Amino acid sequence: MDTSTPQTWRIVDVLKWSKDFLFNKGIESPQIEVEWMLRDVLNCSRIDIYLNHERPLSAEELSTFKKILVERVTGKPLQYILGYTEFMGYKIRVNRNVLIPRPETEIIVEKVLNILTQDQNSNPQVLDVGTGSGCIAISIAAACQKCSVLALDISREVLDLAKQNAKLNKVSDRICFVKKDILKDFPDTGRFNIIVSNPPYVDGEYWDNLPDTVKKYEPEIALKPKGDSLIFYRRLSQLATRHLTAGGVLAVEIGGTYQEKDVISVLRENGLENFEVIKDYLEQSRGILARLNK
Numbered sequence: 001m002d003t004s005t006p007q008t009w010r011i012v013d014v015l016k017w018s019k020d021f022l023f024n025k026g027i028e029s030p031q032i033e034v035e036w037m038l039r040d041v042l043n044c045s046r047i048d049i050y051l052n053h054e055r056p057l058s059a060e061e062l063s064t065f066k067k068i069l070v071e072r073v074t075g076k077p078l079q080y081i082l083g084y085t086e087f088m089g090y091k092i093r094v095n096r097n098v099l100i101p102r103p104e105t106e107i108i109v110e111k112v113l114n115i116l117t118q119d120q121n122s123n124p125q126v127l128d129v130g131t132g133s134g135c136i137a138i139s140i141a142a143a144c145q146k147c148s149v150l151a152l153d154i155s156r157e158v159l160d161l162a163k164q165n166a167k168l169n170k171v172s173d174r175i176c177f178v179k180k181d182i183l184k185d186f187p188d189t190g191r192f193n194i195i196v197s198n199p200p201y202v203d204g205e206y207w208d209n210l211p212d213t214v215k216k217y218e219p220e221i222a223l224k225p226k227g228d229s230l231i232f233y234r235r236l237s238q239l240a241t242r243h244l245t246a247g248g249v250l251a252v253e254i255g256g257t258y259q260e261k262d263v264i265s266v267l268r269e270n271g272l273e274n275f276e277v278i279k280d281y282l283e284q285s286r287g288i289l290a291r292l293n294k
């Protein structure tokens with residue numbers, strides 16, 4: 001994009017040029033990304049972009065847009081460049097201390113919200129283990145006004161950002177963020193109707209085959225368990241037997257169909273039952289729900 005010459009760049013020109021540019025640089029969804037960059041720079045909605053195709057960008061807008069584009073082709077995820085993403089329709093700030101929330105995780109949250117909707121309890125208690133940006137805890141608290149959530153993470157920096165996100169989405173009063181290493185420690189007290197977690201689960205060949213940009217930019221501690229690849233599921237099932245109410249549900253994200261049997265057998269060993277496998281958009285097993293019937 002040669003912006004040194006006095007050419008007028010309309011939205012339609014920027015869209016087309018940048019989409020081709022990103023495509024040629026191997027970016028997977030160039031159209032979506034360019035739309036998002038434009039929405040950010042012009043502070044408008046996606047529909048505004050298409051209703052105002054002929055609108056020229058000012059020199060300042062063009063320069064800001066160009067900076068984002070140049071940074072994006074270094075491989076840095078757009079979410080880290082812009083500093084936010086969307087999860088379940090909520091704006092979630094991200095930085096390099098936290099994993100970028102993924103659309104697959106929304107499927108687990110939707111399941112949890114279905115269960116909570118049917119729950120007669122006037123104040124269901126939810127525990128989110130490994131909260132990261134807070135995306136799961138925040139979207140549950142925002143969609144289920146009667147819920148209270150305890151959100152745990154090992155990292156102070158992560159929790160600071162999660163707290164900001166809770167404030168941004170006006171649910172701070174119903175989420176308590178606590179620093180805890182879940183592999184060493186359990187919550188001090190409490191019984192929960194639902195325990196939900198998207199734990200670190202990428203290991204072995206799946207770690208080796210992870211895209212370089214994920215390994216380079218996203219925090220390893222959020223993705224990769226150390227040693228035993230099922231360590232978090234073992235620990236979460238112990239946590240569930242101690243801290244779920246009778247009939248309570250553990251909802252965990254898993255890496256794919258390849259982990260389904262092993263995770264179910266870990267949960268079964270610890271007394272959980274009534275397994276339900278949640279499929280993602282690619283028909284991969286993405287989550288497991290289990291109940292504590294005691």
Ligand SMILES: C[S@@+](CC[C@H](N)C(=O)[O-])C[C@H]1O[C@@H](n2cnc3c(N)ncnc32)[C@H](O)[C@@H]1O
Pocket residue numbers: 098099100101102105129130131132133134135136152153154155158180181182183184198199200201221222223
């Ligand atoms: C896969 S990320 C999930 C983040 C967020 N819940 C999401 O779904 O996008 C896992 C999170 O677990 C946290 N974590 C890693 N080890 C932990 C531990 N031992 N105790 C508590 N949290 C841990 C990481 O800091 C990270 O935020």
